[in-house]
Structures are given as C-alpha cells and as structure tokens.
Amino acid sequence: MIPVTTFEGRSVAVFGLARSGLDAVRALMAGGARVAAWDDSAPRVDQAREQGFPVRDLREMDWDGLDALVLSPGVPLTHPAPHWTVEKATAAGVEIIGDTELFFRERAARDPACAVIAITGTNGKSTTTALIGHLIRSAGRAVSVGGNIGTAVLGLEPFGDDRAYVLELSSYQIDLTPTLAPTVGILLNVTPDHLDRHGTLEHYAAVKARIAEKAETVVIAVDDDWTRGIADAAEARGDRVVRVSAREKLGVGVFVRGTTIVSASGSAETEIADLSGIGALRGEHNAQNAVAAVAAALAVGLDPAQIAEGLESFPGLVHRMEEIGRRGKVLFVNDSKATNADAAARALASFETVYWIAGGRAKSGGIAPLKGLFPRVRRAFLIGEAAEDFAMTLGNQVPHELSGDLATAVAAAAEAAANDPSNAAEPVVLLAPACASFDQFADFEARGDAFRRLVADIDGVTLKSREAA
Numbered sequence: 001m002i003p004v005t006t007f008e009g010r011s012v013a014v015f016g017l018a019r020s021g022l023d024a025v026r027a028l029m030a031g032g033a034r035v036a037a038w039d040d041s042a043p044r045v046d047q048a049r050e051q052g053f054p055v056r057d058l059r060e061m062d063w064d065g066l067d068a069l070v071l072s073p074g075v076p077l078t079h080p081a082p083h084w085t086v087e088k089a090t091a092a093g094v095e096i097i098g099d100t101e102l103f104f105r106e107r108a109a110r111d112p113a114c115a116v117i118a119i120t121g122t123n124g125k126s127t128t129t130a131l132i133g134h135l136i137r138s139a140g141r142a143v144s145v146g147g148n149i150g151t152a153v154l155g156l157e158p159f160g161d162d163r164a165y166v167l168e169l170s171s172y173q174i175d176l177t178p179t180l181a182p183t184v185g186i187l188l189n190v191t192p193d194h195l196d197r198h199g200t201l202e203h204y205a206a207v208k209a210r211i212a213e214k215a216e217t218v219v220i221a222v223d224d225d226w227t228r229g230i231a232d233a234a235e236a237r238g239d240r241v242v243r244v245s246a247r248e249k250l251g252v253g254v255f256v257r258g259t260t261i262v263s264a265s266g267s268a269e270t271e272i273a274d275l276s277g278i279g280a281l282r283g284e285h286n287a288q289n290a291v292a293a294v295a296a297a298l299a300v301g302l303d304p305a306q307i308a309e310g311l312e313s314f315p316g317l318v319h320r321m322e323e324i325g326r327r328g329k330v331l332f333v334n335d336s337k338a339t340n341a342d343a344a345a346r347a348l349a350s351f352e353t354v355y356w357i358a359g360g361r362a363k364s365g366g367i368a369p370l371k372g373l374f375p376r377v378r379r380a381f382l383i384g385e386a387a388e389d390f391a392m393t394l395g396n397q398v399p400h401e402l403s404g405d406l407a408t409a410v411a412a413a414a415e416a417a418a419n420d421p422s423n424a425a426e427p428v429v430l431l432a433p434a435c436a437s438f439d440q441f442a443d444f445e446a447r448g449d450a451f452r453r454l455v456a457d458i459d460g461v462t463l464k465s466r467e468a469a
Helices: 018-028 040-049 084-092 101-110 124-139 170-173 201-213 225-236 285-299 304-312 342-346 370-375 387-394 406-418 445-456
Strands: 011-015 034-038 066-069 095-097 115-118 143-147 163-166 186-187 217-221 242-245 253-259 261-266 268-274 322-327 329-332 353-360 375-381 400-404 428-431
Touching: 011 018, 011 084, 018 034, 018 066, 018 101, 018 115, 066 084, 066 253, 066 400, 084 095, 095 406, 101 170, 115 124, 115 285, 124 143, 124 285, 124 304, 170 201, 186 201, 186 285, 201 217, 201 225, 217 225, 217 285, 225 242, 242 285, 253 285, 261 285, 268 304, 268 342, 285 342, 322 445, 329 342, 329 406, 329 445, 342 353, 370 375, 370 387, 375 387, 375 406, 387 400, 400 406, 406 428, 406 445, 428 445
Parallel strands: 011 034, 011 066, 066 095, 115 163, 115 186, 143 163, 186 217, 217 242, 242 253, 329 428, 353 375, 353 428, 375 400
Antiparallel strands: 253 261, 261 268, 322 329
16 A cells, blocks of 8 residues: 555545545555545445444535545546536535545655556557556566556555556546656557546547656557647657557657567667567557557666567456467457457457357447458357347358357357368457346456356366466
C-alpha cells in the first residue's frame, strides 16, 4: 500500500467502496487523513462497516468542512448527469479527484524521480500494460503494475527501491487526475467508446489526450485519425513525442516491418525483435501493443537485447488471445474477453484455420460485422442465447452447429480440428464469443476459466505453462 500523507490532518470523503475506493480509504487513513466513506450500495456499506472502515452517510454531512472528494472512477462525473456527490462537492467548492490523483500527488512529494509509465487507449491497454511490466521485470528491475488492471494504484508497493510503476488508466481515471504527469505517457488508439459517460467522441478523445500533456515522453500509436491529430498537437507544443505504428514505416519512431519491430531515428534503424514466433502477440492489434511497449521500454533505459528477451518470454494475459495448449498440431486459444464483434474480429484475423466457439448474450449488431472474416472459419460451434441468431447470420457461408453449452462446443470443436480436411499446419480451436457471458457464466473470466478446464480434460492435450505477466 502507498500511504497518502499529502492529506494528513485533512478531511476527505471517499465515495465508492469497491476495489479502488477501499484502497483509497486505507491509504488516506494510513497517511493521517480524516476519512468518511460511503456508497450507494447498502451491501457494500455494510461490508465496509463490518471490516472497520469509517463509513458515514455523505448526504447528511456538512460538505463545507471537507477538503476533497475522492470519487471512484465508475461514478459519473459529468455524463449522463453528475452524481449527487459531485453536485454536493461542486456546490461546496470541494475538489473532486480520484485515487490516481492521490498517487501522483504522493509521488511528487515522496519520489518525484521514480519512473511512471501510464497507458491509455480504447483497446489494448491491459496487454500493453502487462507487457511493459514484464519487460521491466525480466530486465531485473523492480516494477509494480496496476491501476485499471489488477491491483488498484494505491494498493501497489510504496515508493522506493528504484521501483518503476506501470499503470493502465481508463478515461474515467484520467478525468479525475488533474496533475497526471507520467515519465512516459502512452496513447494507443481512440475509437467510439464510453460515450454515455463522456457525451461526445470529441470529449472522449480530449480526455484520452491528457495522457500526453505533462508526460516527459509521449508515445502515441498513429494508426488512427484521432491519435495522429493528438500527436501533431503534442509536437506543436514542443513535447517529446515518439510515434509508433503497426501499419506504416516511420522515419523516426518504432514500427513493424513485416513481423519485425524496428526502432528508427533518421537514417539509423535498429531491429528489436521478430514477433512471428511470439504466440501471445499475434495479430496487428498486438503488434501495436508491442511497438508501444518497446518505445516505453527504450524511454526508461532498457536496451534492445533486454527488450527482445522480454518479448520472447511474454506469456500474455489470461482470457486475451491466451494460448491454453496443444493436441498434436491443434492449438487451443482462450479469448473469452472478446465480448463484442470488434474484439472477436482481432482474434479471427490472427489465425488462418479457425474452429470458432461463439455465442452468449448478444450485443448490438451481433456478428454481422465479421462477415469478411468468415472464410477463415472452418466450422462454428454456437452456444448460449445468441446461438440461433448467429446461425442465421452464418447461413450457408460457414458450416455450423448449435452446441448449446461450452462443454459440448469444446468437445466437438476439438474433434473437428483434429480431423481438419484442409490439412492446415495449425488448426485453432478459438473461444472468441463476440458476446457477453451473463446467460451462462458470471463473467468473461468464469467463461474463460471453464474453457481452460475443459481443454485440460481432453486426452492428449499439452498445456502451456504460465508465469505472472
């Protein structure tokens, strides 16, 4: 835990008693702040009270006596309407911040020189964050990884020991972090998302762009119009910008040539690593994650040999293009995190011969946007509520069967892949549902875990060992 001493002796309200909120309460109390904690969920309030947290109904408090409101990132700040705590804080002139802001204030006070790499973007944040942490760790340096992934930021190890921090940040967290000033700020991409919370795509992009405003080095993947514009604006301000791309050659920056990551500086080019043999980094989307991670690693002092070694040993994230194991030439891949068509498209585009397990609780648009990738699918195995609708979309283009449940689908897909008539070099049994999981599982993690267990029970499967990313 990182004690927050910058609010010692001051009064702070914390709203939201999930993971990040509870860690914020702990950190503030450890630093000597007077804390009042609350949540709209009565069960959460009761649980916090039972655990000894200082719960107090913020609706009944005198807000004029507060120095700050620490708002959990899941609570609306502006859209679709400000939360009632935001309205009370605004009326009383109370500062509204998040747990990431507490982290940056404490860093400024305690260890301003420590390396902090902050990553944002619509897609790819978690993989890029985990990959950067893995690269730094594999080079023998102390590193803590968290934020919007894994451990909440204030639950990480305290400053010191020349420790680097690698933080995944959502747009919600950035919105609550006015002094955001990472050593390296990374922006991966901007596509429409969370517009219910930001109102417009323009506002969403502007929030994401704040990752660049005070960073010592700005790494921006320039593969979409929004990020190119943000890179141009950052360079116009005089910021130190490192452009990266998975799609085009750059004169200066980090890019992918074929499957090779190249760092370019004018006329000089350095080949860093070949991605073709790294299963955890398949596909263009992961190439973008990799070039951003390489640029960040170079910026904090890792050399190309250390980076190449780290890339080769990266195990990937669970439930995200996770290679579970093999039986003969058949590869089993868990992409349970692919809960919509966009995410499933990235998985399907990464393999040539796919035995596809899809379905669950459908989202808007279903799998119609994936029609261009249907030629890669040898057979589809459909589960859950969406099975019949998906079958109609597949029609005569893709052989398919209504498996109903995951166990039936895995058994049938494994058998079909083992007898692939095309004699492909690597038939892939791919769980990329393009659906939410809530019809049959508690969440996508539970669905992915079930897939892993089912694959492990297949005779002759050799499971891939994992290490912490």
